Amino acid sequence: MDKERRHNDNGDSGDTGPVLRAWADIATRQANEVMRRPADDPARTAALWQTIQHVAAIEKLLPADDPLRDGIVPSLGILMCVWLDSRGPGQQRDAARQAREYTLHHLRWADRTRPLTDPLAVQARKALLWLLVPEHYARAMRALRHGPRQEPPLRASGPQPLTAATRDELAEATHVLGRLFEAPKDPQLLRLLGAVVSEIKLTLSEAVAPHEENTTEPTGTAPLEDAGDALDDALQGVFAWALEDIPRFTGLLLWLSGAVYEVRISTEKAEEEVAVLGLDRPVFAPLRELLAKLRSGEGDPRVLAEGARRGADVARRALRELPADVPERARMAKLHAALLLQANFLVPGMMDFDEVDEAVSEPDPDPAGRFGGPGQVTLEQWLTSLIDAVRVQQTGDLAHLERGTARLREMIDGLSGEGEKAMPARQAVASALAGRVNAAAMLGGSFQAADAALTMARELRAAYRRDGSPPSRDMVNAVVFASQQELALARRSDDPTVLPRLVEELTDLYATLPSDQENRFAIAATLADAHQEQSARNQDPAELRAAARYLRDVVETDERQIAALLAPYFPAVRATAMIQLIMIEPSREAADHAVAEVHRILEGPQPTPYQELQLRYQLGRALLHTARHLDDPGLLDQCITELARVRELMAQGHGLPHNVDALTQLSEAYWLRRERHRPTAVEDVNASLAARGEALVRLASDVLLQLGSEHGLAVARTGAAQALWLAYWNTVIGRPADAVDALEMGRALVLRAAAASRGIPELLEARGHPDLARQWRAEVATDRLPSDAPAPLLGRSTERQIPGTLRRRALDALGAGSGADARRLLGPPDLAGLKAGLTAAGTDALVYLVLGLQPGQDGFALILRPDTGNAPPTVLKLPLLTPGSPPLERYLDATARRSQATATATATATAADATAEPRGQTAPDREWEAALRELCDWAWPAAMGPVLAAVGPLGRPPRIVLVPCGALGAVAWHAARTPYGRDGRAHRYACEEAVLSYAPSGAEFLRAAARDRLPIAAGQVLVADPELSLLWAEIETEALRAACYPDGLCYGEFPTAVSDAPGTPEDILAVLPGGSSPAAAVLHISCHALVGPYPTRSALWLATPPDGHQDAGRLTVARILDGTATGQPAAAGPLVVLSACETDLSTRNHDEALTLSTALIARGAADVIGSRWAVRDASTAVMMAVFHDFVTTHGLAPVDALRAAQLWMLDPQREPPPTLHDDLRGEAARIDLDQVHLWAAFTHQGNPAARSTV
Incomplete structure (x- = not known):
């Protein structure tokens, strides 16, 4: 009966089949959502059990051959495994045993029937591995986090024999490990599996085996060890070259160093390349095979990286045995570094920079071991430069960045001006130098460094244009780098001329490049950025369509077309393109794909905190946009999760300068969720305001990093909107003191930073940094070069320090490199300080005038009075101070037209005009005067009348300092007028009633x-x-x-x-x-x-x-x-x-x-x-x-x-x-x-x- 009912429910001819499939889809989404919940969520266990019951009910209804079982059965096993882990040891023994057997049954089915490459099956096998050897799995996880244990744990009674059941489960776990080793690329999984193998081997080595049994090591580990021994023998033969055949050893080094710059080639061609290196003897076969795979990229990158790493370890052991003064030591150090780099380019994060021997930078004393003639780039210089670049990219170490940059400048100085190879060599080193300066701008936050990078980029681009050769990899790289710098400058300066020219140039270049050109994707990504920026300015949908087209080109790029040097970083580029596509074409499906891709990268080979921050920020921003567009609360929660992690990273000191928008987006996400009237509305309000306040503090820190008011303004101009938003809502919810604090934190940042900067040398001296104080004074006293000044890039270098890094070092020395400490240095005043200042100056009121945020929202005045103790500021509601007020808008428009006319007239004025009679009024003058009169009529009821009434009659004209915010700063408030004049005059003006002064803050x-x-x-x-x-x-x-x-x-x-x-x-x-x-x-x-x-x-x-x-x-x-x-x-x-x-x-x-x-x-x-x-x-x-x-x-x-x-x-x-x-x-x-x-x-x-x- 049941069988018949199930058949009818799922038969093709019945109506319940589609319903069951829809039910399964819902269950799958429900499972994904519950798995994304934090482990410490108290409601997670109950939600898990509810989902398990849902999925289990569906499984019972599915016939044995239904394709839905391919997803339902593994999912049920995984969910049960997580549920068992969450329950802990407190459950009853029989119930726990039954639940474990039920879970094993489902996971074994997935392991036995599903393909090796199926992502869900991989997750099921990982769960099965945990269930079979939970202690080994847990120790492996700890080893990944804290390093492997050096000794086995002590036992009270000595080694113990393994039971038959334990041996069976270890054997099964070994088979599961073998299948997991065949899973798709996942370097983190590879490291976990290796750690589990080590733990199993350790258990077997500690155990006392029964005499009748032969204890064997887990299947799959012996071949690896055998391969390692063979590779060791092959490398020993290569080490002999370092002493006996220096040209051949140098050739191998050059090949290893140069291969990372090339795109992948076929296995046959790779074998041909490797064959000419002299590795034709049988003993070299393992090394020959490894190098061919490294060159072709064939095989699992994790396995290849492990092979290269193993080779580096062998080289390191040999290096340690060499005396310090023998010539082959520098050669072995170079081989060790080259193999480390190969491993790291396959799996970023594998390189331990402390392992690199200092001898890598030493020139070879034997001419046969040198590369390049006099005045050219040497092998040790290239290797050292490459190591520097990787180290900075992975660690964000500014001090090392400066040292590496100094080495590059020395390389440029040492290059000869003679020979056909001289200019390409200088261009290559100059490109590396420009990249370091750009890295300094991103890591250090200085627009001065960004300007220097732009100048270098322009010179490099011009040099390639002068060359006139067809587009090459290096030429495309130079154009992309310059274009990205131009685009960044256009964003912060609002220059309208840059983008059209940039788009035209890049579009033409993109059309000329073959589809398989290795860095064509970089042109596409830059074009997409440029079109998106154009769209933001002119609101043209065609620009967004063009951007989407180029972003799809990036997503569809074949990774094999990309050089080994860039290949590890391309997944992040592709993920970024997917995220940007969501911003253009928001959909739930696209959002889910982007989330999966980003998390795949983050769960991969040790992304740096900076990379994690950038990916999560971009993803969170796109999820917020999509959640708002689709009205999807689930995506909104995901957005908050991503951006909250970004906030954590920033709090831990991993935040890059100019990442304030991440906090702004988080604030908006909380506020949007609050508008849905959820039970967490109050918490969301507080979280939103806190995140926005934190953004303001970090913005102030970014302004302080800038040398020069123009760069400071480029950073600070986003602060006004933050401050006004925060002030407005703090006022609305009854926190006027916090509103004043927000205005003080976000207004006049450039002026405040300039004031704070003047006192920094004295602070540095007081803290024991006299050298920094001297350098600070020297930098401030020296006028900066304009951004278009020629840089000593392709000639000899005169500048040793990266522009802008001094301020970062000085602020870090003062503990002001982060937002909270910068707040103390900038010192925004508190209410008590402001009131005391009013008393000392004999001033009756400090008045902030604030517009509403949107049309129809009332503005307000915040009034501070002296001698009012701890009383909060007075809030005066001003309904006419709303954005878009016609008198204000007409005046601003008329002022702009009149100013333009004045500028034109002044520019054409000559000395002959001096004695001319004043010209009559122009049309802009008449229009502006009418708008001014209307504005003054509006200004009295809009603000000054109520403010004067609130300050109150004092028996004398009150002394008032006005701080008008936003566009209100253009209003002559002292000329606000009422139609009730004195002595027969038509009007009475605010300046008749009060002594008025203005202040920026x-x-x-x-x-x-x-x-x-x-x-x-x-x-x-x-x-x-x-x-x-x-x-x-x-x-x-x-x-x-x-x-x-x-x-x-x-x-x-x-x-x-x-x-x-x-x-x-x-x-x-x-x-x-x-x-x-x-x-x-x-x-x-x-x-x-x-x-x-x-x-x-x-x-x-x-x-x-x-x-x-x-x-x-x-x-x-x-x-x-x-x-x-x-x-x-x-x-x-x-x-x-x-x-x-x-x-x-x-x-x-x-x-x-x-x-x-x-x-x-x-x-x-x-x-x-x-x-x-x-x-x-x-x-x-x-x-x-x-x-x-x-x-x-x-x-x-x-x-x-x-x-x-x-x-x-x-x-x-x-x-x-x-x-x-x-x-x-x-x-x-x-x-x-x-x-x-x-x-x-x-x-x-x-x-x-x-x-x-x-």
Whole structure:
């Protein structure tokens, strides 16, 4: 009856067959999911048993010949084996015996019936091996982790005879081992099996065998030993060559060293190659066979690697027996190293670098043992270089990287310039050198090293292009390397010109290469990257389709086409391509395949933590994308598992610089899971916020690694979004103090890193590192070469140190090489420190203005008040501060158009324009002015009105420091206005109600507030436009000298006065804090200034030095920040007035707040007056004259003097000061000076205190 029912249920004619198969599919997926659960998951055992019952029920319904049994029976056995292991020794003996027999029955069926190469059958055989010899298996696992035991465990009663049952199970285990040795490539499994064999042999050697039985070793081990003995004999014959036949020995070394650079060849051709090495005698047969297999790649790589390793061990033993001073010692050391390298290229991680003998780098004293003529690369140099490369790749050892790089530079210096082989040799060594510098950039995190690698790559590519030969392996490698460097630069600089040119060049090259070209896959991978980046910028689906096409080419590449040197690393390249395909074409099937492939690699031959981190990060990122796209909670959980492991690796010190995105992705994954309202929602919220906070701290560390503000900004610009996200959600869930901490950690990172860097030499000296302190000062004092400067690559080398590694060594010496320690060095302030700073500066509030994250989300203000103890910041909800607010968007668009028009007009200006009448308003001007008025109307209800009300009436105008975040940094908040004006005026402005100053962050506010002001009498410098193209600027400067600073120095060009200096950037830097001359107490600059396409390139247009290039007269933000001498700024700083266009404006990266004004504050100025928009006409000259009158005559602090001047402009009853220059007196009577665009451009940054400068 049962049989009939089963037949009907599974018959082809019944309806239940498809149902049963669907049930089996569900059970298989359920089994896979439960097996992926962590071993310490308390619910795992119950889930296992439930799955076992499910699978067992399906097995009972399957007839004996049903193909589904091929998967169901092994799976059931494996699940039972895991369940037995999880149950431990506590279960009843009879039940345990029955469960074990049931499990053995299923596993033996899989072992007996399934193919040797079936992955599920391999897992079943491993489970069967564990069940047969559990103690041996456990000891083998421990040996892999901790090293083999040196002695057998002590027994209380001496050796014991083996029972018949134990012998039977050992014999069965031996047969299972033999079948597992025939399994597909898995180096880790090979090592495990070898360890189990050793444990079984040890058990047999310890046991007392019965007299009637002959104890035999496990099947399959004797042939290996016999082969090892034969190989030993063959190598002994080769060792004799080292003394008796040096040319033949050298030929073998050259073949071993060169074969790794070649693609695999057929067995027949490999045997022909090996035959000419002189290995034709019978005694050499094992070595001849091994070398032929190494060359062809035929056979299991694990077995081949073990053979090469065994040969290396024989060479090492022979090497140890040689005296230190015999010539053959260097030859044997080279053979030993060459065999180690062969093993390692087959199974990465097998090479123990401590085994390599120092003699490998010694030249052979006999000419017959040398390779290459004078001035060419020697054999020992190539071997040493190759060992260095492998060591760095597997260990990430920066110190060794530097030593190896120095050796390469010495090799370049020693190469002769003569002969047809000289240039290829230099190119080959230069390629290796460029690769080391690139490795330093990846491991050390310095964009300076990345720039150096790019320069080298460009020179190499140019050298191959000049050669004009058809595409070769080396030429393709050079193009790929250069393209990858160009792509990295394009990503961090947003240069729109790079990608189209790159895609065109690589597409043409790819089309010319034959399909079996060994490194064609590298061109495909780079093209895919370029197309994906293009798609991210222009949102063109065609770009993604092109990327997918090239990624499939990479996935389908035949590994046999790849050189032995690269073959071990290609699986990771293929896995990366599979992961990228998921990002383009997300599906559950593709995700499962990618997960399986990545885990196969990770379970393979000892991947380094860095490689594991990169693979898991890429996989986790793709799984998050796919989980979001498919709404798949299972994939989301997998994503969190992968990225949580990445986080663990980073915490253990294995994180590479610029891997912050892994933590960001983990934070997003937790947040996405929280949105599903799972029971873990609260835990997921906390985990998400913690991961995002950790990302910010590590980002700060990455910024600190950079030399120069431009490189620092390239890293820091991702921090703003992190900080705003973290601040927003901390505020929403009621943690405003954590929100302030997030803003402080993620804003103005470049300015904060610049401040921290100045104190590092003193810290190094205090910690006992005077040499590092001296090198740090020397590096900071030296201007960096621009990235396109020629490098001494193909000629003699002059630079011994890898660029950028000094900072890594110095920060590591201070314990600040990781995120947590970097936080202590950067020192973001806490709430208590900020409140104390407000009290000391006499300031009533520090206010952060924050937009909502998405349209429709309310923004808010975080308000800190002095003398409020431990009270958290006040949260002020601001519904109008939402992204996409029309007044803000229209203003930003109009400002961009007007700035572009201003830049064009300035670039075409000539000295002949100086006496021309001001042109009428242009269309961009009119559009911008209308947008500005609308913005000011919006700014009052959006923020300033509620903020002023929250600060409260104090009986006087409150003193407020604003920290506007994101795009809010472009708003002139002091010009926010309400339609309820006083004295019959149409509007009332925020600056009438409060004394307002701006700061990039609370930390920068504290630094500036602690700085005293230099007394005005200490000296003044007035700088006029060197081109005499700004009529009112010259009038303004002469008027200030006549009325306020009669003893001031005049820099630049003046129609009448004699100039004291040309006014070059060097002249201005000299009188700034940290300059070569005493700092001026007042520095007033009236010249052209433009916002650059990159914040660090915004510049004042000053005088060009004699014989200087076109841009030598531009004083950029980067130069102001980077040109500072080491050491903290003085306790007192100057007042700097930038009466120029857009000197307190950034068109992008607003949260970094990198403007000319903030750079000067960071340089050491106490106060800076800058402008938010272009100012041109007489109204500016009038306002500047009034401002300086308030500073000098009335003794007001700069922040109060600016407010007084702006109120004067708003006053219809204004009276010109007595000191006002005649040329300006008439302008002061204009009735339009109260127009917002004429007076509101200027802002104050710096010390907000009311203390005067007189």
